[in-house]
Amino acid sequence: SEVLLEDLDHVGPATAQKLKDAGFNTVEAIAVASPAELANSAEIGESTAAKIINAARQAADIGGFETGDLVLERRKLVGKLSTGCEEFNEMMGGGIESQSITEMYGEFGCGKTQVAHQLAVNVQLPPEQGGLGGSVVIIDTENTFRPERITQMVKGLSEKHGVEYDPEEFLKNIHVARAYNSNHQILLVDSASELANELKDSDMPVRLLIVDSLTAHFRAEYIGRGTLADRQQKLNKHLHDIQRFGDLFNSCVVVTNQVMSKPDAFFGDPTKPIGGHILGHTATFRLYIRKSKGDKRIVKLIDSPNLPDGEAIMSITTDGLSD
Ligand code: ADP
Ligand code: MG
Structure with missing residues (x-):
């Protein structure tokens, strides 16, 4: 229809x-x-x-009101996707929620793409093992998706669960598209919706959309003060599209956002993610990731509609994310 x-x-x-x-x-x-x-x-x-x-x-039919019982009905379907790290899951009230946008921000190399890879693996597991029994769409704007990394993580999972998983099978449920610029990135959400529609009644419906990185193209393309409003408007529409994707397909939506170690004149405060205001109000969960000793990372939940702020320690190893 x-x-x-x-x-x-x-x-x-x-x-x-x-x-x-x-x-x-x-x-x-x-x-x-x-x-x-x-x-x-x-x-x-x-x-x-x-x-x-x-x-x-x-x-x-947008902008209409909905009664609370209908909202509750939809909320009952919300799934929780395990990160592979217990502390992280607990902080998130069980895991990454479907029907919501979760934003991970932090400096280059802090591990945003690693978490994205791990979620792309975990989402395929059945719910009793922390997954959502579904496939994943990745919009890759920085060319950082690595199938070899997925293979390592699936092997790690095999060891953890004492089951011989086939990495190839996992790779087949990961649909990756490179986005060459911000317009292309926006268009790819439509393609993602088409794909999710096709897979809706299959045994691996799309339950996770990853946009890694959400902001890199926007940041590179919109330079100078005069372009700020234009950029925010486009980013706002893009976020609206991906939120709708999450609602429509009961899918998790995970986006990454890099903060600068060296502030530049335009993007300002290094501890503030780019995208500023609009992103802050649209992302339901905001996670700030920073490096700690060795393979440890500190994940901080900045604000959420129903959870207390908190901090979790996770490790990034060859086998993937763990406590
Ligand atoms: P971001 O996306 O936030 O810029 P990444 O997710 O690419 O950062 O994180 C890169 C870091 O992840 C590396 O510096 C390293 O610490 C860790 N990492 C990447 N690949 C592996 C691996 N195969 N085994 C262990 N750690 C890895
Ligand atoms: Mg990255």
């Missing part, structure tokens, strides 16, 4: 194409756009843009 852009009032084929070219691929994306934004992208007047946005809001 997907509504197409062409189905909306005031949207002809040419306008639909212009909207798509500008990255407005779904009715939802249009529903949350501003008239000015849409008018610029599709070369239409602002009043037409406003009418299209209204039509999209009705079609997408």
